[in-house]
Amino acid sequence: MRNLQEKLKGEIIELLNLEDLQPEDIGNDEPLFGSGVGLDSIDALELIVLLEREYGVKIENPEEGREVFNSINTIAAFIEKNRK
Amino acid sequence: MNLEIITDTTITSSAIYKDGTLFLANEEHLPFAQYCRKAYQLMEASYPKFFKMDNLCKLSFLTAELLLTENIGGALNGEKTAIILGNRSSSIISDQKHYESYVERENSFPSPAVFVYTLPNIMLGELCIRHQITGESSCFMMEDMDAAFLFHYVQDLLLNEGYEHCITGWVDFSPTEYGAELYLIGKRDKGEVKRPFGINFNQKV
Amino acid sequence: MEIFNIADHLISPLGCSAGQNFAMLKKSRTGISKITDDSLCPQTFYGAGYETHTVEQQVVFEGCEKYTFLERLFIYSIDAVLKAVGDIDKQRTVLVLSTTKGNIGLLNERKAKKYEGNRIELPVMARVVNDYFEMPHRPVVVSNACISGVSAILTAQKLIRLGLYDHAIVTGGDLLTEFVLTGFQSFMAISDAPCRPYDVARKGITLGEACATMFLTNNPGLVAKTEAFARVAGGGQANDANHISGPSRTGRGLRMAVSKALEGAKLQPGDIDYISGHGTATLYNDEMEAVAFNHLNMQDTPLNSLKGYFGHTLGAAGIVESIITIRQLNEGVLLGSHGYAEHGVTQPLNVLAENQESPNLRYGLKTISGFGGCNGAVIFEKA
Structure with missing residues (x-):
């Protein structure tokens, strides 16, 4: 699980071009949207593509994504639960 | 009422100029990725969203960033400012990227972050957000910069539609070349107009 | 002129x-x-x-x-x-x-x-x-x-x-x-x-x-x-300056575009007899329009979206929907908003569920919004 969280941080920084951030800057429970890391709606859609492409995990609607993408921990838990 | 060019900025692959004065020369012929990063740092722009933009938007962002330095940009009334740009190649760089993401059906993962940039007017949207401009933002497609058309259009906005300022000019990014020139146009009631805004406004004196 | x-x-x-x-x-x-x-x-x-x-x-x-x-x-x-x-x-x-x-x-x-x-x-x-x-x-x-x-x-x-x-x-x-x-x-x-x-x-x-x-x-x-005969009475465009793809929550850009169109036509919101909305049927676009029209006090003006008939035709949409706006004015009939049955935005709007004979139409407003935060409005008068 720990490795998954670190891997996710690296992938998210690269995918979303978060130029000013290093993996250690993102806390596992830190909110990714709004005040925390500051992601927006396009980033959320992009994360949906990432989960499907890299982990084979599908999110069918953006509303569901809202809860999954709350923090690194919630994403990791979602992947663990749904990965085949 | 006279219309004047308050300031202008030009970016080519070889150099960046503000009001005819060299701001940065691309002496090492850096590719755009490195060249624009260098310009971004030199402008001390602090805008993380810059790194999410496609090349067309990065180019227009940097040109406008240098155009609207703090003392100028801060003086604009966003509601009374319009952006009217000319462009030839549309969003072809992002179009090609999006195309490559779906053309192989068995490995099709279109990216929303790429698709959103597949319209030329997104660069105007980015400038509106950055500088809080809420007037008209229009993108006209032309084979080369049609200064006469832009002049008539912008003149009408300023003289007849209540606008105080207008950013106009040309931004283009094709697979083989890129370039941008932006002008901030304003009105002057009295005093000498140093740089009148006319039908050939893009011709260097 | x-x-x-x-x-x-x-x-x-x-x-x-x-x-x-x-x-x-x-x-x-x-x-x-x-x-x-x-x-x-x-x-x-x-x-x-x-x-x-x-x-x-x-x-x-x-x-x-x-x-x-x-x-x-x-x-x-x-x-x-x-x-x-x-x-x-x-x-x-x-x-x-x-x-x-x-x-x-x-x-x-x-x-x-x-x-x-x-x-x-x-x-x-x-x-x-x-x-x-x-x-x-x-x-x-x-x-x-x-x-x-x-x-x-x-x-x-x-x-x-x-x-x-x-x-x-x-x-x-x-x-x-x-x-x-x-x-x-x-x-x-x-x-x-x-x-x-x-x-x-x-x-x-x-x-x-x-x-x-x-x-x-x-x-x-x-x-x-x-x-097809109509006068182009006024128009306006404005940018949300908010997000490159998401509609503004406040509808400010659309409001400004409509206000400019009304001003240009020298009309009040109450003069408009019909609105051809953008109505893409995304959650956020339709909600944004409802907010904007309520701010403008146009929630009672008959409104439809033509997307239920034509789908979203992108660069053609503004012209397609203007043509149909003018034809509705001239024929004195307003079209039901295809696909609309139960009100689904948080603000009141007078969405037409069925065709409606309206012989005394004069001014029709076409509104539209798009990626890049842009909004447009144009008013036609039956000629």
């Missing part, structure tokens, strides 16, 4: 003229259907697509093989309008063309090779159409995402008002392509059922395709089609 629309033409999956289209709309017929076409999408989806073979046989003219399908549609539509208008002075006429993706299918190099010149470039495509009609002036091409059609009408109005031209052919077209479909799918914005603007069960957009043409002039004496 007063500027008028005096002719129209519209080709969509519902018909090959504006009259045919309007007759279908009055019968509540929609162009949206289930599409199974592997060249567009491996799965079945809902869209308002041409029956390509039928339409290809329709848009035939001498030398047409040199033109792409979209160019042929533009030429066909413009030709119909010019034939209706008769002899005009081309020296005093400009072509204003609206599109978002033009010949985007030519990203496929094999297809691109079939045509001379770099036709994927929008100004090159416009020149090819312009040259077909031997128009002496450069065409003006507007590409403001989904509001392009309204931008084109307002640009034409401006060019005539400034005295640069007396007439403008205003044309808009886009195709339903794999490019756009895969893009909106990645945005999770495509509805898995025909779109339902302003309805509680709405789930997103349905894409469409159309090509539409208007003819604006400063000389109302030239009127060619009384059904």
